[in-house]
Amino acid sequence: MSANSADPPARLEVVLVKAGRTKIRYPGELLADDGTRVAVRAPWAGSGVRDFGFVRFEPGDVFTEYYWRDLPHCLKGVGGTPRYAVKEVRSATGALKGWYCDVTRPARRSGPELFVEDLDLDLWRSADGTDVRRLDEDEFAESGLGAWDPEAARAALAALDELESLARGGGFTALLA
16 A cells, blocks of 8 residues: 555454453554564553553553564573563654553454453563563462463563563664564
């Protein structure tokens, strides 16, 4: 499709699943799908403002989200199936707030829907890189994944370690290129 095309951008419904149930679903614009990575742009899908203390997600924010179907970078040698999603967050004015990352099972696209299973481990990296924090490790421990699928739990923790290394080392640019 050319920049002057009258065709509307392709739409994709992102379906985030947690503990076997749909947590949220929201529409987005499909930016790219190369068979390994899917990129979607979507407005903040939450209701109202969500203030984490270190960042606020609010109406008007725009998320450019990257989901993987196969293993990125160093996880090629790690067993299990977890991957991750990296979401670039910008304000309504276009200012970069940072990146919110989820450790997930591999993304699966079925027609106009993209299914992503959240495994409770998250990471935040601020726009300037001075704030990198691991999130929700308590929720991950409480999920019981380590007991019923220890290989996937190890791979999920390795994915979080990989994300943290990329965030601290400035590797998000190369990852998202």
